[in-house]
Amino acid sequence: MSLLIAQFLTGLANAAALFLVASGLSLIFGVTRIVNFAHGSFYMLGAFIGYSLMQVLPGFFGFWSSVLLAGIAVGLIGVIVEMFVLRPIYKAPELFQLVATFGVILVIQDLTLMTWGAVDVLGPRVPGLKGVVRILGEPVPQYDLALIAITPFVLFALWYLITKTRVGILVRAATQDREMVGALGVNQAWLFTGVFFLGAALAGLGGAIQLPKGGADLLMDFNILAAIFVVVVIGGMGSLPGAYLAAVLISVLNVFGVSYIPQSTLVLMFVVMAVVLMVKPFGLLGREEVAGEHGQVGEPERPFKPAGKKGRIIVAALLLLLALLPVFGSSFAMVLVTDIIIFCLFAASLHFILGLGGLVSFGHAAYFGGGAYVAALLVSSAGTPMELAFLLAPLGACLAAVIIGWLCIRLTGVYFAMLTMAFAQLLWSLVYQWDEFTGGDDGLVDIWPSPWLAETEAYYYLTLIVGVGGIILLRHTAHTPFGYALRASRDSSRQAEATGIHTKRVQWAAFAFAGSMAGLAGALFVFSKGSIFPTELEIARSFDALIVVFLGGVKTLSGAVVGGATLELVKDYLTRFEYWRLILGVLIIVIVILAPDGIVGSLRKLGERTGLLREAEVSK
Amino acid sequence: MTDVLKTDGLSKSFGGIRAVHNVNFTVAEGELLALIGPNGAGKTTCFNMLMGQLKPTSGKVYLHGEDLAGLAPREIWRKGVGRTFQITGTYQSMTVIENVQMALISHHKRLFSILKYAHKLYRDEAMSLLELVGMADQAERHCAILAYGDLKRLELAIALCNHPRLLLMDEPTAGMAPKERIGLMQLTTDIVKNRKISVLFTEHDMDVVFTHAHRIMVLNRGELIANGTSEEIRNDARVQEVYLGGGHLFEKDEDQINA
Numbered sequence: 001m002s003l004l005i006a007q008f009l010t011g012l013a014n015a016a017a018l019f020l021v022a023s024g025l026s027l028i029f030g031v032t033r034i035v036n037f038a039h040g041s042f043y044m045l046g047a048f049i050g051y052s053l054m055q056v057l058p059g060f061f062g063f064w065s066s067v068l069l070a071g072i073a074v075g076l077i078g079v080i081v082e083m084f085v086l087r088p089i090y091k092a093p094e095l096f097q098l099v100a101t102f103g104v105i106l107v108i109q110d111l112t113l114m115t116w117g118a119v120d121v122l123g124p125r126v127p128g129l130k131g132v133v134r135i136l137g138e139p140v141p142q143y144d145l146a147l148i149a150i151t152p153f154v155l156f157a158l159w160y161l162i163t164k165t166r167v168g169i170l171v172r173a174a175t176q177d178r179e180m181v182g183a184l185g186v187n188q189a190w191l192f193t194g195v196f197f198l199g200a201a202l203a204g205l206g207g208a209i210q211l212p213k214g215g216a217d218l219l220m221d222f223n224i225l226a227a228i229f230v231v232v233v234i235g236g237m238g239s240l241p242g243a244y245l246a247a248v249l250i251s252v253l254n255v256f257g258v259s260y261i262p263q264s265t266l267v268l269m270f271v272v273m274a275v276v277l278m279v280k281p282f283g284l285l286g287r288e289e290v291a292g293e294h295g296q297v298g299e300p301e302r303p304f305k306p307a308g309k310k311g312r313i314i315v316a317a318l319l320l321l322l323a324l325l326p327v328f329g330s331s332f333a334m335v336l337v338t339d340i341i342i343f344c345l346f347a348a349s350l351h352f353i354l355g356l357g358g359l360v361s362f363g364h365a366a367y368f369g370g371g372a373y374v375a376a377l378l379v380s381s382a383g384t385p386m387e388l389a390f391l392l393a394p395l396g397a398c399l400a401a402v403i404i405g406w407l408c409i410r411l412t413g414v415y416f417a418m419l420t421m422a423f424a425q426l427l428w429s430l431v432y433q434w435d436e437f438t439g440g441d442d443g444l445v446d447i448w449p450s451p452w453l454a455e456t457e458a459y460y461y462l463t464l465i466v467g468v469g470g471i472i473l474l475r476h477t478a479h480t481p482f483g484y485a486l487r488a489s490r491d492s493s494r495q496a497e498a499t500g501i502h503t504k505r506v507q508w509a510a511f512a513f514a515g516s517m518a519g520l521a522g523a524l525f526v527f528s529k530g531s532i533f534p535t536e537l538e539i540a541r542s543f544d545a546l547i548v549v550f551l552g553g554v555k556t557l558s559g560a561v562v563g564g565a566t567l568e569l570v571k572d573y574l575t576r577f578e579y580w581r582l583i584l585g586v587l588i589i590v591i592v593i594l595a596p597d598g599i600v601g602s603l604r605k606l607g608e609r610t611g612l613l614r615e616a617e618v619s620k
Numbered sequence: 621m622t623d624v625l626k627t628d629g630l631s632k633s634f635g636g637i638r639a640v641h642n643v644n645f646t647v648a649e650g651e652l653l654a655l656i657g658p659n660g661a662g663k664t665t666c667f668n669m670l671m672g673q674l675k676p677t678s679g680k681v682y683l684h685g686e687d688l689a690g691l692a693p694r695e696i697w698r699k700g701v702g703r704t705f706q707i708t709g710t711y712q713s714m715t716v717i718e719n720v721q722m723a724l725i726s727h728h729k730r731l732f733s734i735l736k737y738a739h740k741l742y743r744d745e746a747m748s749l750l751e752l753v754g755m756a757d758q759a760e761r762h763c764a765i766l767a768y769g770d771l772k773r774l775e776l777a778i779a780l781c782n783h784p785r786l787l788l789m790d791e792p793t794a795g796m797a798p799k800e801r802i803g804l805m806q807l808t809t810d811i812v813k814n815r816k817i818s819v820l821f822t823e824h825d826m827d828v829v830f831t832h833a834h835r836i837m838v839l840n841r842g843e844l845i846a847n848g849t850s851e852e853i854r855n856d857a858r859v860q861e862v863y864l865g866g867g868h869l870f871e872k873d874e875d876q877i878n879a
Contacts, residue, residue, distance in 0.1 A: 300712035300713045300763075300764040301712075301713035302713070302762065303713065303714050303715045303718065303762055303763075305739060306737060476734075477734050479737045479738060479739070480733060480734040480735065480736065480737060480738055481725045481730050481731055481732070481733045481734070481736070481738045481741065482731065482732050482733060482734045483734075483738065484714070484718070484721075484722055484725065484738040485722070485725070485726070485731045485732075487711065487713055487714065488711050488714075488722050490713075491710075491711040491712050491713055491714070492709040492710060492711055492712075494673075494705065494709045495705070495709035495710060495711070495775075495778070496711075497673075497692065497693045497694050498671065498673075498693045498694070498697055498703050498705075498709075499694070499697055499722070499723045499726050499727075499778060499779075499781065499782070500694045500697045500698050500723075500726040500727065500782070501694060501726050501731060502694055502731075506731065506732075509732065
């Protein structure tokens, strides 16, 4: 019993940082509608800045000043990000901003590496709170008790700020109707900046305050990202008490999980989230988002027709060039193009549901990695021939997408995004922790294609045929009644339902189709590399595809492929530099600001403006 | 004449508010029936219950004698009920004709087909519907750049795709210029006559209502307070009370009607 209480207290203490960071994310999303991927980076910066300050400022007072100063410093960094990266692109399509925040992640990662080096630092023990208190005979660190005591005060202060002050009223008003707040004479730009300051500062505080318990390292940005998304969603978007409740729930469960079912620690959080969302689709204390016509934000997608003669000739010429690559190119070039085609197929499959269906999936890696693992496991555990495993991979991914899709499709918008991410993480943690079957962190190796495909050249042709075939199939489907029904469901689900379209079923089918295509890409991937690791199921992998679709142009058919090819090529070139993430991050931010319609969309507009392309009628 | 639609004690409460209370009416075959009432009277709520977008708190809706309880809008549509919305709902990313083709594809149950190109399916059928509503010349335009009145006409074409027996039109002429209103209602009248469709519509413009409707129902605070010909409605004391708090409201309109 006493042990249980001690564990419960540890959980409560761990909830402190989680709550701080999550409430910041919730606040930023609520007001600006930006899903801030860089929030984990703010948290990491808070930890590192706090650590450096603590080296300089001694004693009890010095520690707490360092925590506060770290918060303020990160808040100011947040302001810089908001003013220079996000402000120029508020008018861009919804969720486009998350591409920019992804760029910020990369930049902050390398800046942190430059400043603090690739070492894990451990935070100092807090002067005056170094000891332990015995509670029912069990030792509980004094610092834990301090955290447990502080968090409710922070919650109360935030709650007071939001519900009782004028600033809070403005923030809540902006959450509901930004335009109206603007029309009432409130300077929206500064309100957003202020909210970003507060949100980032909270993340920084969270990073600094957990130093004595967790320290700081370069992986903590992504490590906490999933957790805070989970907390925000379980608690209910925009609900501060909900975020606290969820943070406590997750942290306490985690402590118990570590002690009693250690092999499930990573899964636990996502299982809880999935269960909560299935029972309460808007989180524990969240309210239903105002239902209405969502459709597309900003300028609607242009009508499109299958490529004309000219387009087909260009594509055919390009494909011929690729087919001749083995004749004049090096084997290195073949490997590179293989990688690019695989990635493009993966991105194109996401574009199918994201672009045409308006279904923002944050967990598409589940089907890519899932397909790869299905093939790899069939080969390694069941001794299945490569050809059969290759064919079964997309089927396995399809099955996963059918099940996960059925559970997710009922939700919309950001809740849908979060639930898809939760299931992807679930799959990832399953693979990661079930090492006797999946190899865990060591992955599965020695998964090579059959002899007749073993040569680089042969596999290159397989990728070219299957990969390009998959992309063409996706494009073709976009032009068929099924693709149209998917777009109709996105444009106006009300009208679609009133004219006999079962929108959820159409979306479900599309989700399954996209999943199997991602699985096909996964199958190509695993046999080209000969191995598979859990990283292919990670959030970062899902983000890769997401970024590429937006970067290429979510409202264009070829955006995903163009974006995918561009990013892979650029990455291939940049990774030879030490700080390639910094360069890539800056590049992404620059593209996002210069080309808010994505590469293809913005090029098309440029072409129309310069008269190279026939101008379409544009709504004024 | 047989009844196409019949409601029996239709009621809807939102929390403690009775938005619609015990509404009973029928729509006869080939009838152009208007449902009028002040803002907030419950007209749209009524429509949403007829089409399955809202579940009634109590009461039933019968289509040709068949109980529609528990059916989703798409199922009711398949039974031959079309609808246009107060705030238009069209597919903004498609062209005008593709909007109509989409509904035709649904009508022909080919939503999951992945063999043929959608924009080549049922083109002639779609074109003739666009001609009917006077939108043929704009068939290839991007839906997102249409004028509001044109969107309303497009919606009408979409609603006709499944050869409905009953058409529900929620404020079909709202936001249109006076000339356009007359055109659209004339068009509706013709459709009722030529295609043997019954139409139930809500409307705020009394010119439109009294000129075109065969019969008028008046809803106030969720309750049906009058039901009759335009003459009867005009002379109904309760209706006058609701609209003007007494006095003769529609007298002046007569010149226009006769004109």
